Amino acid sequence: MSQPVRNVLIIGGGPAGYTAAIYASRAGLQPLLLEGPQPGGQLTITTDIENFPGFRDGIAGPELMATLRAQAERFGTEILAATVASADLSACPFAVETDQGRVLAETVILATGASAKWLGLGKDEALSRAGGGVSACATCDGFFFRGREVAVVGGGDTALEEALYLTRFATRVHLVHRRDAFRASKAMQARALAHEKITLHWNKRVADLRTARAELAGGAQERLEALVLEDTVTGATSLLPVQGLFVAIGHQPNTAFLGGQLPVDAGGYLKVEPGTCRTAVEGVFAAGDVADPTYRQAITAAGRGCMAALEAERWLAEREAAVC
Template sequence: MSQPVRNVLIIGGGPAGYTAAIYASRAGLQPLLLEGPQPGGQLTITTDIENFPGFRDGIAGPELMATMRAQAERFGTEILTATVASADLSARPFAVETDQGRILAETVILATGASAKWLGLGKDESLSRTGGGVSACATCDGFFFRGREVAVVGGGDTALEEALYLTRFASRVHLVHRRDAFRASKAMQERALAHEKITIHWNKRVADLHTWKTAVAGGEQERLEGLLLEDTRDQSISRLSVQGLFVAIGHQPNTGFLNGQLPVDEGGYLKVEPGTCRTIIEGVFAAGDVADPTYRQAVTAAGRGCMAAIEAERWLAEREALAAAGGR
């Protein structure tokens, strides 16, 4: 008995994946969505989202993802909590190996996202999940630190851009860099060095986080109150009191399972044809943070998910029309 071939296979369960599923299922394509090891993506570790349209008073990340998932299911999307091990995009139908078996598909939408790189302290990543004062996205969370002192870790364009953005809200921004010179562009450096609200901490690395516990409904919440900084030259230790920490040392697009079958940029993000979600392989589309080194926002990921689904629908229709014409 031959294995069924899916019209659309969506890999990834964040805003890009769920939106693609909503559009593909409403188009009658009966998509299958693989959620992977973290259903809902990075937004499931975001406590409050205030910049996603349609929610005047904001919404918790897990709640938003659950709502989008339910909407996709409502229109007929089949969702499987499966982890992809590998994909063969060399022939059609495409073959994807998961921990629950092999799946064949005519089109594939890659919406696997990108994971923030953390400091390796353990506590930084856990505090980011609980709203304890640590974040990897100033655009997402800067508003919550109005009038407070915050720190940004990193030395590239992203770190300096995050620091400059945070000056709109924070009373002071401490920029912590392990070297004595930035990697960022000259123009970005000049802006950061000249800003009156930014203090540079050269040759420093974050060795530990100091926290305190506050009472919340149902228990206690651990929150950041300061950083322990180690001098990278003489290993001396100093303390920096801040209420927020933004880690800006990069993101890692989740593309390992592709094993180099699609071209990526210098940061590892999948390359797509400008203005589209089309990759170099016909029938394979990329949406959301896995192909977005610039914005990395839930709303832009959702928009790209919509684009990918529409492009997949049109691609399938064109192939069907060509097949019909060839059969006459």
């Protein structure tokens, strides 16, 4: 007995994946969505989201993802808590191997996102998950640090952009870099160096995080209190009191399972045709952070998820929805 071939397979359960599922299921394509190891994506580790349209008073990240998931299910999306091990995109139907067996599909929407690179301390990622004063996205969380001192770690364009953005809210932004020169563009360097709210800490790395127990409305919580900085030249340590830390040392797109079958840019992000979600392989589309090195926002990911589903629907229609 031959294995059934899905019309649309969506890999990834973040805002891009769930939105693609909503559109594909409403089009009657009966999509299958594989949630992967982190259902809901990076937003499940975000405490409050105040910039997603439609929620005047904000919404918790996990709640937003649960709402999107339920909406996709309402229209008939089948959701499987499976992790993809590999994919064969050499011929249609495409074959995807998961920890729960093989899936065949006429079209694939890749919405696997990108994971923030952390400092390797353990505490930084844990505090980010718990809303304890550590973040990897100034645009997402900068608003919550009004009137506080914060630090940004990194030396590229992203780090300097984050630092400049945070000056809108913070009283002081400490820019910590392990070298004595930035990798960022000259124009970005000039803006950061000239800003009165930015203090530079050259040749420093974050060796540890100091926390304090804070009594909040929801109960006691560990909150960031200071950074332990180590001089990369002398080895001397110092304490930098801050209430927020933004890690801006890059993101890693989640594409390892593809085995290099699709073109990527210098940062590892999937390349798509300009203005579309189409990859180099016909019938394979990419949406959200896995193909977005620029914006990395929930709303842009959702928009791209919509685009990918519409493009998959049209691709199938052009072939009269025939099984490959």
